[in-house]
Amino acid sequence: MRSDVKINKLWWEHLAPKPMIARRREVEALLNNFIQKSPYGAEWIKVAKNPNGIFRVKPGQMIPVVQLTFLGKAPGFVAPFQKLKAGHRTVGAATEYQSGRPLEEAERALQPIISIDLVTDPLFIQAARQGQTTLDESQITQPSLLFSIPAHFLLSPKHFPKKAYVLYQHIFGHGGSYPNDGFFYVGVTTRSWQKRWSEHKRAINGGSPLLFHRKYREEKEKGRITYVNHKVMGITDDLEKLYATEEFLVEGHWEDQRRLNMIPGGKSGLRYLRENGLLQQSVVPMPDERDRIVGEWLKEHPRKGLPAPWVAEKWRDNDWAVAQICGRDGRLSVEQIRAIRQLANEYSAEEIFTRIGAKNVAQVQRVLDGKTYSRVE
Structure with a gap:
C-alpha cells in the first residue's frame, strides 16, 4: 500500500506565509488525495520527489503545478490544472537531459510545483462561491496570498533551514x-x-525609496493589488551557486518592465555596489543586507539614479539592443516591425494585426505611434 506523502515541518514553517502555517495537515491531505485518486497524481509525485525531476511539456499539455485553493477557513480543494500555451515565458540556460533529447521548439522543461492560494477577501470568496467570473477588483481590500515552491523542497529536502x-x-x-x-x-x-x-512591509510602509517598495505602495494606493505571490525559486547551502542563479535571473529579465530589482543580481551586484561607492572593497555583506545599502544610499542621494553599468554599456550597441528588444517571447520580430511600418500606408492597425500575427492591436498601434521598437530601423 502506498504511504502518504509528508511535508517537511521545519521547511514549511520556515518558508510558508504565517496565515498558512496551521494548514499544513490540510495541504498534506489534499496532496495525498490527488496523488492516490488521480492517474496524473501518481505520475506527478514520482517526478516531484526528485530534485532533478522535470516534466517535458508541450502546448496543450498540463503544467505540473498542483494549486491548492482555500477560501477563507473553508476546506481547500485542488484547482483545475492549467495547460501550457505557446510562447510560455521562461528564463533558462542550455541543459542536457538524461534522455539525450533536446527540447523541441515549443517544448518546456517544468518542475513540479506546489502552489497554495489563500483567499481571505469577502468579495473574492463570495464571487468564487457564486461562480462569478468578473468583479470590481478595486473593491478588494485583502489581496489573495499565494505561496509557490518546487515540490521537492517540501517533500524531500536536502538542507536545513538555518x-x-x-x-x-x-x-x-x-x-x-x-x-x-x-x-x-x-x-x-x-x-x-x-x-x-x-x-x-515595514520598508514599504516607512517610505523606502527602493523601486520594489515604491511600486508596491503605488499599486496598493491605486487599488491594483489583488494578489501577492511568494515564489521560492531555489534553496542551497552553496552561496556561490545561488548568487550565480540570482544574477542569471535578474539579467535575463533586465528589460522586463515589471522587474523591480534596481541593481544586478549576484556577484555583479556586489561589484556594482563597490564600483559606485556604495560599498567598501573590504566589506562582504550578507545577501539580505544589499537592499538596506541601496536604500540608505538613495535616501542620501535622492536626485541620483542607479544605472546598471553592464546594461548601460551594452545598450549603446544598437545590434545588442535590437536583439534584446526583439528576442523575447511575446515581442515582435524585426521582420514584423518593418512589415507594420510598410503596411501602415494602406491598412489600419486592426487589419495589420490580423495580417502579421501580433499579440494584439495595441501592440501594433504602439509601433505606429513610435512608442516602441524605435531602435529597430
Missing part, C-alpha cells in the same frame, strides 16, 4: 497578471519568510 539560502520572488498585481505575471522582485535570504516579508 544553514541554507533561499532564492525567491515576490510577485504582485491584479487582473490577468495572476498569479505569475505581475511586478516582481528577485531576492536571496537566510531568514524565514515571516521575518523577511515583515522587513519588506
Whole structure:
C-alpha cells in the first residue's frame, strides 16, 4: 500500500506565509488525495520527489503545478490544472537531459510545483462561491496570498533551514497578471519568510525609496493589488551557486518592465555596489543586507539614479539592443516591425494585426505611434 506523502515541518514553517502555517495537515491531505485518486497524481509525485525531476511539456499539455485553493477557513480543494500555451515565458540556460533529447521548439522543461492560494477577501470568496467570473477588483481590500515552491523542497529536502539560502520572488498585481505575471522582485535570504516579508512591509510602509517598495505602495494606493505571490525559486547551502542563479535571473529579465530589482543580481551586484561607492572593497555583506545599502544610499542621494553599468554599456550597441528588444517571447520580430511600418500606408492597425500575427492591436498601434521598437530601423 502506498504511504502518504509528508511535508517537511521545519521547511514549511520556515518558508510558508504565517496565515498558512496551521494548514499544513490540510495541504498534506489534499496532496495525498490527488496523488492516490488521480492517474496524473501518481505520475506527478514520482517526478516531484526528485530534485532533478522535470516534466517535458508541450502546448496543450498540463503544467505540473498542483494549486491548492482555500477560501477563507473553508476546506481547500485542488484547482483545475492549467495547460501550457505557446510562447510560455521562461528564463533558462542550455541543459542536457538524461534522455539525450533536446527540447523541441515549443517544448518546456517544468518542475513540479506546489502552489497554495489563500483567499481571505469577502468579495473574492463570495464571487468564487457564486461562480462569478468578473468583479470590481478595486473593491478588494485583502489581496489573495499565494505561496509557490518546487515540490521537492517540501517533500524531500536536502538542507536545513538555518544553514541554507533561499532564492525567491515576490510577485504582485491584479487582473490577468495572476498569479505569475505581475511586478516582481528577485531576492536571496537566510531568514524565514515571516521575518523577511515583515522587513519588506515595514520598508514599504516607512517610505523606502527602493523601486520594489515604491511600486508596491503605488499599486496598493491605486487599488491594483489583488494578489501577492511568494515564489521560492531555489534553496542551497552553496552561496556561490545561488548568487550565480540570482544574477542569471535578474539579467535575463533586465528589460522586463515589471522587474523591480534596481541593481544586478549576484556577484555583479556586489561589484556594482563597490564600483559606485556604495560599498567598501573590504566589506562582504550578507545577501539580505544589499537592499538596506541601496536604500540608505538613495535616501542620501535622492536626485541620483542607479544605472546598471553592464546594461548601460551594452545598450549603446544598437545590434545588442535590437536583439534584446526583439528576442523575447511575446515581442515582435524585426521582420514584423518593418512589415507594420510598410503596411501602415494602406491598412489600419486592426487589419495589420490580423495580417502579421501580433499579440494584439495595441501592440501594433504602439509601433505606429513610435512608442516602441524605435531602435529597430
